[in-house]
Amino acid sequence: MTAVISAEWLKLRSVRSTHYIVGVAVLLIGGAALLSLARVTAWENLSAATRADNTGGGTTEETILQFMQLLGGIVGVLAFTSEYATGLIRSTFAVMPRRPTVLIAKAAVVAAGSALMATVVVFSSYGLSELIVGDRMPAYEPSFTEQLPYLAALAGSVVVVSLLGLGLGAVLRSATGAIMILVVLIFVAQMVLLFLPAPWKHWIYSALPVALPDQLTGVPPRTAEAPNGSAVPHTMLSIPGAWAFAVAIVVASLGAAWAAISRRDVK
Amino acid sequence: MIEVHELTKRYGRTVAVDGLSFQVRPGLVTGFLGPNGAGKSTTMRMILALDAPDSGSTLVDGRPYASIKRPMHVVGALLDASSVHPGRSALNHLRALARTNGIGTSAVVAAIERVGLAGVARKKVGGFSLGMKQRLGIAAALLGDPSVLMFDEPVNGLDPEGVRWIRELMRGLAAEGRTVLVSSHLMSEMQLTADRLVIIGRGKLIEDATVGELTDRFQRGVFVRSPRLDDLSAVLTAAGAEVAAEKGGLSVHGLAVPAIGDLAAGKGIALHEVTPRGASLEEAYMQLTAESVEYRAVSS
Numbered sequence: 001m002t003a004v005i006s007a008e009w010l011k012l013r014s015v016r017s018t019h020y021i022v023g024v025a026v027l028l029i030g031g032a033a034l035l036s037l038a039r040v041t042a043w044e045n046l047s048a049a050t051r052a053d054n055t056g057g058g059t060t061e062e063t064i065l066q067f068m069q070l071l072g073g074i075v076g077v078l079a080f081t082s083e084y085a086t087g088l089i090r091s092t093f094a095v096m097p098r099r100p101t102v103l104i105a106k107a108a109v110v111a112a113g114s115a116l117m118a119t120v121v122v123f124s125s126y127g128l129s130e131l132i133v134g135d136r137m138p139a140y141e142p143s144f145t146e147q148l149p150y151l152a153a154l155a156g157s158v159v160v161v162s163l164l165g166l167g168l169g170a171v172l173r174s175a176t177g178a179i180m181i182l183v184v185l186i187f188v189a190q191m192v193l194l195f196l197p198a199p200w201k202h203w204i205y206s207a208l209p210v211a212l213p214d215q216l217t218g219v220p221p222r223t224a225e226a227p228n229g230s231a232v233p234h235t236m237l238s239i240p241g242a243w244a245f246a247v248a249i250v251v252a253s254l255g256a257a258w259a260a261i262s263r264r265d266v267k
Numbered sequence: 268m269i270e271v272h273e274l275t276k277r278y279g280r281t282v283a284v285d286g287l288s289f290q291v292r293p294g295l296v297t298g299f300l301g302p303n304g305a306g307k308s309t310t311m312r313m314i315l316a317l318d319a320p321d322s323g324s325t326l327v328d329g330r331p332y333a334s335i336k337r338p339m340h341v342v343g344a345l346l347d348a349s350s351v352h353p354g355r356s357a358l359n360h361l362r363a364l365a366r367t368n369g370i371g372t373s374a375v376v377a378a379i380e381r382v383g384l385a386g387v388a389r390k391k392v393g394g395f396s397l398g399m400k401q402r403l404g405i406a407a408a409l410l411g412d413p414s415v416l417m418f419d420e421p422v423n424g425l426d427p428e429g430v431r432w433i434r435e436l437m438r439g440l441a442a443e444g445r446t447v448l449v450s451s452h453l454m455s456e457m458q459l460t461a462d463r464l465v466i467i468g469r470g471k472l473i474e475d476a477t478v479g480e481l482t483d484r485f486q487r488g489v490f491v492r493s494p495r496l497d498d499l500s501a502v503l504t505a506a507g508a509e510v511a512a513e514k515g516g517l518s519v520h521g522l523a524v525p526a527i528g529d530l531a532a533g534k535g536i537a538l539h540e541v542t543p544r545g546a547s548l549e550e551a552y553m554q555l556t557a558e559s560v561e562y563r564a565v566s567s
Contacts, residue, residue, distance in 0.1 A: 007366035014359040015352060087350030090317055091407065094344055096367050097316045097333040265318040 004096060004105040008079075012109050017078055021071050025117050028067055032060045032125035036132045043137050059147075060129045061122050062213070065154055066186050068121055069209050072114035072158040073182040076165025079106045080257070081175035090266050099261045103170070107254055110162050118158035122151050149217050157212035160246050161186070164209075167253025171260045185209055193233045194226055205233030207245070215242030268293055268446055269314060269415060274323035276309055276470075283309045285470035286323070291448045291463075293414070296441045298461030299450040300552065302560045306470040307450040308346070311419050315344055327415055339368040339411030345404040345418045353393025357384055357403050360392055365410050378406040383432075397424035405436070415446040422456055434460045454552035466552065468559025478548065485551035489524055492516035492540040499536050506530055516540065 012018055039060070043051065083089035096102050126147065142150075161182070168178035186209050193201040205211055214222070214235050221234035237245060269291035276284040284306040291297045301307050312318040314325045316333040325332065327342055335341050351360055361375045379388050382402040387395070392403065401421060408416055418437070422430045437460055441447045451457050457464060457478075464481060466474040474481070492515055493499045500510045500517055508522040519527060524543050531538050 003369050004367050007363045010359060010363045010366060011352075011355070014356065014363070015354045017354070082352060086352045087347055088352050090312075090346055090350050091364060092367075093317055094315045094346070095339050095364055097335065097338060266312070267318070 001101060001105065004101050005108050008102075008105045008109040009113075012075075012079070012113055015082070017082070018075070018113075021075060022117065025068070025071055025121050028064050028071075028121055029124045029128065032064050032121075033128040033132060035063060036060045036129040040133045040136050059126070059142075061125045061151065061154055064121070064125060065157070065213065066210055068118050068154070068158045069161040069186050070182060072118060072162035073165035073186070074179060075114050075117075076110045076162040076167075077169040077175055077178040077182070079110050079166050080169040080261075081173060081178060084173040085175065093261075093266050100258055103254065103257055103261060107163060107166055110166050111159050114162035115155060115159045118155035122154050126151055150213060150219070153213035153216040156216065156246070157209060160212060160249055161209050163250045164253045167255075167257040170257035190233070194230070198231060199236070201233040202231075202236050206236040211235045211237075212242065212246060215239070216246065268326075268328055269417075269448060270326040270329075271310065271314070272324050272326075274310065274313060274325060275321050276306070276313060276318060277321050283470050284313070284320070287467065287470060287472055288323075289465045289472060289475050291415075291446055291465070293446040294441055294444050295462040296437050296447045296449060296460055297463045297465060298457035299448055299465050299467070300454060300457055301450075301452065301467040301473075302556050303452055304469075305452075305467050305556075305559065307452075307467065308419055309470075310467075311344070311346065311417055311448075311450065314417065315342070315346075337368040337411070339364070339370065339413065341411070341413050342415045342417065343408030343411060343413040344416070345401070345408045345421055347419065348397065348400040348404040348421075348424075351392045351400065351403065354391055356389050357392055357395070357406075358388040360403065361407055361410065364407055368411055370410050374410060374412075378409050381409060382406040398426060398429045401425055401429065401433070405433070413445070416440055416448070418447075418449040420450055420452070422451070422453075430456070454549045458548045466555055468556045471559070473555050473559065481548060481551055482545050485545065485548070485554075487544045488518050488520040489522065489527060490516055490540065490542045490544055491519055491527060491538060493531070493536055493538050495536050498534065499531060499538075502530050502534050502536070503527065518544075 046054075080089070083092055092102060093099055126144070130144075165178060165182055168181055169175065172178045189208055190205065190210060193205050196204065206215065213219075215237040216239065218239045219235075221236070223234050224232040226232050271287055271289050274284050274287045275282070287306070287310060299307050299310075309318060313320050314327065314332060316331070327335070332338060332342065355363075357379065358375065361378065362372060365371070365375050379385055382405050384399065384402055384406065387399065392400065395403065401424065405418070405421065408418070421433050425433065437447050437449055441462070449457075449460065461478060463477050464474065465472070476484075490513065491499065496512070496517060500512075503510050503517070503519055503522060506522060506526070509520040511518045522530075524541055527541060528538065
């Protein structure tokens with residue numbers, strides 16, 4: 001198993017798409033720093049009365065969460081689709097006929113890789129934001145130790161999405177299709193939900209990747225009203241519920257991948 | 268040793284492989300011949316457990332392929348040379364494959380040198396010509412020093428020097444006692460490389476014989492010229508041969524060249540020409556597979 005994992009790790013780091021993803025992740029850190037700067041500048045330009053009525057909004061790390069999730073998801077998708085697209089999968093399964101071993105090795109590498117990437121991005125974004133904002137804005141007050149579980153949950157949600165991507169890639173064998181689904185889940189679904197009636201929109205929202213970190217760490221539902229007066233979708237799951245759900249996503253994704261690669265011929 | 272037993276594979280209503288049985292023995296190059304669509308690649312994929320047969324089974328060195336723990340040490344296969352990630356270097360491609368079977372980098376470097384790709388080992392495979400990719404695929408097959416080798420159409424896209432190199436490589440591997448199965452749709456190539464031929468058409472076994480047996484079977488008689496054709500004809504007919512007159516000579520069936528010579532000498536008949544006329548294996552192959560060609564151009 002370690003031999004197959006080390007082979008998969010070599011595959012992951014020896015292609016350009018991985019390098020691009022790492023590049024975008026680094027850009028994301030820079031973007032987060034600029035965003036913090038822009039926010040604190042805007043905040044300080046508000047009148048004292050407006051500031052008193054507002055919290056200053058969320059932290060920068062959660063603003064870039066969805067982009068991190070997409071990057072992690074793409075890492076997962078490409079693990080199988082790049083092999084199906086090039087035909088390399090034939091060699092992969094020929095030299096390792098016990099295909100579930102390949103799946104487990106890919107899952108380990110994708111999870112470790114996206115965890116590493118997300119941790120670096122989340123923690124450096126947090127550090128830079130603290131450096132730039134300091135105590136100039138109320139939302140940035142949580143100390144590192146207070147914020148640590150939440151930062152970990154942000155990174156953890158990226159790992160969950162990366163394994164979801166792995167499963168989608170194995171089942172669909174097409175990067176385009178799998179990434180489309182990820183984009184819908186991560187970015188698009190949220191907007192469509194606004195037009196659904198409660199409680200549907202809240203439950204569906206709770207199942208989206210973006211809602212995972214709040215629910216995993218028990219952040220109270222962030223209720224707000226949309227311009228039309230209806231409630232903006234908010235989280236519903238308890239902490240244990242959220243953990244069970246995250247595990248269920250991973251199990252379902254890897255299970256579907258397992259079934260797909262075990263049954264199908266590799267042409 | 269590769270054993271194929273009653274192998275059948277259907278894709279929807281098409282039967283790709285139909286009750287196919289044959290054995291591939293060690294120490295020989297076995298040519299796996301058939302027209303396009305005959306089921307050669309499908310059979311090879313089933314031997315490698317990539318495709319599941321609908322019925323029948325295959326064994327490699329006595330065991331099902333899927334039960335082999337580190338198969339690169341037992342079987343080396345080149346299926347489709349283009350099946351590589353174009354963005355990965357040749358070295359990394361081979362290292363990734365090698366690692367799964369616990370094969371170290373020194374063996375990878377040795378394989379790269381053996382196929383003559385040392386100069387481009389760190390170049391991306393996407394920039395390789397088809398011939399270079401074939402060499403890369405062969406390096407991958409050789410990595411684990413396996414006793415069984417399978418090559419699917421290895422000479423496609425190769426220049427004459429590359430074709431010759433592969434031919435010698437395969438003969439060398441067989442001479443070392445390995446089992447070598449090589450598929451092709453070109454008899455002319457197999458004639459030069461293979462010791463045995465397994466010919467299939469529409470998924471069924473048409474012929475399983477040595478190259479020599481096939482050549483003999485498709486022998487088309489001996490052409491003889493002599494100043495005393497009538498006498499010669501009588502002698503040969505008396506000896507049991509079928510004789511037919513052809514312009515300037517006789518076409519003789521049923522007697523080999525030495526027998527004809529001896530009979531003529533016995534009667535003091537001079538011979539001016541004795542030419543055995545074997546059908547080329549190419550023609551034999553065309554005859555054998557004529558019934559089973561799946562895609563045929565309409566001749567006007």
